[in-house]
Amino acid sequence: MIGPAGVLIVGAGQAGYQLAVSLREGGYAGRVRLVGDEQGLPYQRPPLSKSYLQGDGNADLLPFRPQTFFDKHAIEVRGDTRVVAIDREARRVITATDEMLEYGHLVLATGTRNRPLPVPGHDLAGVHALRTQAEAEALRVAMHAADAIVVIGAGFLGLEAAAVAAARGAQVDVVETTLLPMGRAITAVMSEAFIRQHQRQGIRFHLGTGVVRLLGDSVRVTGVELADGTVLPGSLVLVCIGVIPNAELAADAGLPVANGVVVDENLATEDPDISAIGDCAAYPNRYAGGMVRLESVQNAVDHARCLAARLLGKPAPYHVVPWFWSDQGDWKLQIAGFTAGCQIVVPRGDTDSRDFTVYAFRDGRLAGVETVNRPSDHVAARRLLSTGAVITPEMVAAPDFDLRRATKAALS
Amino acid sequence: MPEITFVQFHGARETLDVAVGNTIMFAATSHGLEGIVGECGGNAMCATCHVSVEPDQLHLLPAMTDDEDALLDGTAIMRQPNSRLSCQIHVTPALDGFVVHVPERQI
Ligand SMILES: Cc1cc2nc3c(=O)[nH]c(=O)nc-3n(C[C@H](O)[C@H](O)[C@H](O)COP(=O)(O)OP(=O)(O)OC[C@H]3O[C@@H](n4cnc5c(N)ncnc54)[C@H](O)[C@@H]3O)c2cc1C
Ligand code: FES
Numbered sequence: 001m002i003g004p005a006g007v008l009i010v011g012a013g014q015a016g017y018q019l020a021v022s023l024r025e026g027g028y029a030g031r032v033r034l035v036g037d038e039q040g041l042p043y044q045r046p047p048l049s050k051s052y053l054q055g056d057g058n059a060d061l062l063p064f065r066p067q068t069f070f071d072k073h074a075i076e077v078r079g080d081t082r083v084v085a086i087d088r089e090a091r092r093v094i095t096a097t098d099e100m101l102e103y104g105h106l107v108l109a110t111g112t113r114n115r116p117l118p119v120p121g122h123d124l125a126g127v128h129a130l131r132t133q134a135e136a137e138a139l140r141v142a143m144h145a146a147d148a149i150v151v152i153g154a155g156f157l158g159l160e161a162a163a164v165a166a167a168r169g170a171q172v173d174v175v176e177t178t179l180l181p182m183g184r185a186i187t188a189v190m191s192e193a194f195i196r197q198h199q200r201q202g203i204r205f206h207l208g209t210g211v212v213r214l215l216g217d218s219v220r221v222t223g224v225e226l227a228d229g230t231v232l233p234g235s236l237v238l239v240c241i242g243v244i245p246n247a248e249l250a251a252d253a254g255l256p257v258a259n260g261v262v263v264d265e266n267l268a269t270e271d272p273d274i275s276a277i278g279d280c281a282a283y284p285n286r287y288a289g290g291m292v293r294l295e296s297v298q299n300a301v302d303h304a305r306c307l308a309a310r311l312l313g314k315p316a317p318y319h320v321v322p323w324f325w326s327d328q329g330d331w332k333l334q335i336a337g338f339t340a341g342c343q344i345v346v347p348r349g350d351t352d353s354r355d356f357t358v359y360a361f362r363d364g365r366l367a368g369v370e371t372v373n374r375p376s377d378h379v380a381a382r383r384l385l386s387t388g389a390v391i392t393p394e395m396v397a398a399p400d401f402d403l404r405r406a407t408k409a410a411l412s
Numbered sequence: 413m414p415e416i417t418f419v420q421f422h423g424a425r426e427t428l429d430v431a432v433g434n435t436i437m438f439a440a441t442s443h444g445l446e447g448i449v450g451e452c453g454g455n456a457m458c459a460t461c462h463v464s465v466e467p468d469q470l471h472l473l474p475a476m477t478d479d480e481d482a483l484l485d486g487t488a489i490m491r492q493p494n495s496r497l498s499c500q501i502h503v504t505p506a507l508d509g510f511v512v513h514v515p516e517r518q519i
Contacts, residue, residue, distance in 0.1 A: 044453050061438070069444030301451055305519070325457055334457070375456055376482030383486060404482075 002311060003091070003104030003273075006031025010083045010093065010249065015278025015300035016109035017042040017064050020075045022308035030104065032075050035095075037082040038132060041067060046297060048136035049160040050327045054167075057140055062133060086253040088271055093249075105311060108250060108261055108269075108276040109304075112243035112295065117152060121214030126221035127237045130157055142236050146170055150224045150234035152211055154181035156326040158240030159198065163329035166201045173232045174198070175206045175224065185324070187339050187360050190370045193351040197331055206230070245280045245293060258282060260293040265317040267307050275310075277303035286319050287367070287385070288338045296324045321385045323378070330354070334378035337368025337385045346396045357381075357403070359396045366391035369403075380407040387411060414508035420447055421516040430503045436512060437461040437499035447514035454499035456480060460519060461498040462487040463512040470494055472506055489515040 007023060009016040012034045020034045034042070043062035052062070070077050082096040092102040114129045116122065128139045139161070143149070149165045151158045154176035166172045174181070180191040195205055206226060214237060215223040223233045245260040255269045256262040260282035267275050267283060278300040282293040299322060306318045324335045342360035349356030355373035359366060369381035380403045384391065389410035395401060413429040416436060420426075430439040440448035440461075449460035456479055465473065473496065476484075480500050484491045498512060 046453055046455075060442070064441070066442060066444050072444065297452065323457070325452075325455060375479035378457075379459075379479075379482045379486055 002030055004030070005091070005102035005104045006033065007105045007107060007311065008093065008101055008103035009034045009107045009109055010036075011109035011111055011246070011278070011280070012036025012038065012042045012077060012079065013109060013111050013278065013300070014042075014044070014297055015111075015304050016107070018301045018304035019107060019109065019277060019308055020070075021065075021073070022305050023311065024073045024075065026308050026312040028308075028312055033078065033101070034070075034075055035078045035081050035083060035101065037080065039079050040133075041065070041070075041077065041079075043133060044297075045131070048133060049130060049157050050164070052133075052136055053140050053143065053161060053164045055140075057137060059133060059137075083249060086249055086274070088253055088274070091273060103273070106274045107307065108247075108274065108280055109278045109300075110246035110249065111279040112245050114239070115242045115244050117211070117214075117239045117241060119211055119213050121216055121221065122239070124214055124216040124221040124237075125219050126216075126235055127214060127239060129239055130161060131243075139238065143168065143170070146234075146236035148234045149173070149236045149238065150175065150232050151238045151240060152224065153239065153241035154205070154207075155240055155242060156182055156185070158238065159194065159328050160326060161238055161240070162203055163198065163201065163327075166198070166203050167329060172203045173206060173224075173234065174203060175209065175211055175226065175232070177208070177210050179208045181205070181207075182326075183340070185340050186333075186335065186370055187342055187345045187358055189345045189347055189351065190333070190339075190358050190372075193356075193372070194328065194331070194333070196352060198328070201329055206232070243279075243295065245282075247280055250274075250276065258291070262291075265319070266310055266315055267303055267318060268310075275307050277307050283318065285322075285338075287321060289362075292338075294322060296322065298323045321382055323382055331372050332375070334371045334375060335368060336378055336381040337366075338362075339368035339370055342367055344393050346393050348396070348401070359391075359393070361393050364392060366396070377403050380404045383407050384410055414503050414505060414510070416503065416507065417509075417511045418445055418447075419511060419513045421514060432503055432505060434503055435499050436463070436501045436503065436510075437497075439503070440498065447518065448498055449518040450499060452499075456483055456497060456500060459483045459487045459497065462489065462491070462515055462518060463496055463498045464492045464494045464515070465496055465513070466511050467494050469510055472510065473501060476500070487515070488517045488519050 041063040085094045247257040250261040251257040261276035339360035344361040346359045358370040384407040387410040417427045452458035
């Protein structure tokens, strides 16, 4: 049972917002507070590296819901409030302005922060990061003026931004320490297909190499020096080298932390009054066969729903097929399941064409499906994976294999 | 601005002025209207913006894509012949007076 202070959610992003909504939808009548350190109403991040960056900076499209919605549902949203410590014994948190906020149940939905680039010159003007709306706005304005851009880190965000810049006509160089862009999350076949696609748009890749310093005149960045001495000129440098989970609140309060706040399959920490959801939570995932920490809208939303159900007295372990999307120029990548590191991969369709599907197998059975510009395959794959049906590489490689038919068969 | 009317499952009606070009999903969520979730932000990935339209207004909409069609197979409430995804409906002047019905559930 939740004490009279109600549910206190720290972090007003995708997961925190969804938890507040799902608690009310489920009939929770206690107090719900959504406390975050950003300004304004909770908003969506995905457009920040896509339509928002391309567009004219219309921020009205970003918030999930208007203030009237939160008022109507008695969700107390507090922006500009940073929580600095948890007092587990007294069941309260302490804010940066020394305010004490009591909780019945505390939910950590603190997300992640960008990993800083540990090289000289990282603080020059013209060096950008991308996570918040404020950062996206600064990047958007700078991008409109820059004709040579260097993106450091070829993850989803970096490549989405690179594609936007290239479409605007800028010269774009992408630097990545590994050989496979987005390699932590997708198959090698898909990664290589994306390299070729971006190269066709004029983007230059520098793979398997690191950045040793950012060059500049006394104030502004002018280029990037690589480990082999190459200098890439650029008046704008975007650093997208991954994130650090915001798990310090939990760690300082004595809760286990390992690549995020450690929770069980009910998203509970060791403390029965504290849970963690979204990007900051490391949890056991059946489909991955171990502990994972995912950074996706789906993960944040489904975690929030799962936790809301438990807090409303209907606990059910979190077992959901993950899905994800990334828009890079004309290519919409969609992923269902876990495909990274899968050794057996069966592509269907030409990986240099405008649309194709890649099936990935682990231990001889289908573990995930990656599609480019084939949303209907993606949707079918999500449903197919959730049935747990055994699909083998041989089945998929058969000339008459049809994903929608296989899905219908597995569902019936 | 074109007026779009939302009819909730229990019959409550609400009419919104929607700017041309905006989607019906965005109109609903940005007004805090109940019953349209829009979890994927209009990316045609979640099917939580399901609506059904008046049969005699269906012809006002462009035909749906295969992708919208595939997604409608996964709605929380079984699709009807006049089901659509409201994030795929961009408001035009011709949609003035358009009516959408919100299903009982989206999840
Ligand atoms: C540019 C960009 C593009 C993306 N594109 C996609 C996409 O296409 N598809 C997809 O599935 N996912 C995408 N993502 C990922 C997705 O947005 C995240 O997975 C999702 O936002 C995670 O939700 P969350 O609530 O866990 O964390 P967040 O949304 O990051 O929210 C956490 C909030 O907590 C706040 N906070 C942290 N510590 C404290 C504290 N001590 N006190 C108070 N507040 C605190 C943070 O400032 C932040 O506002 C993208 C992310 C970014 C940045
Ligand atoms: S908002 Fe997700 S499919 Fe329409």
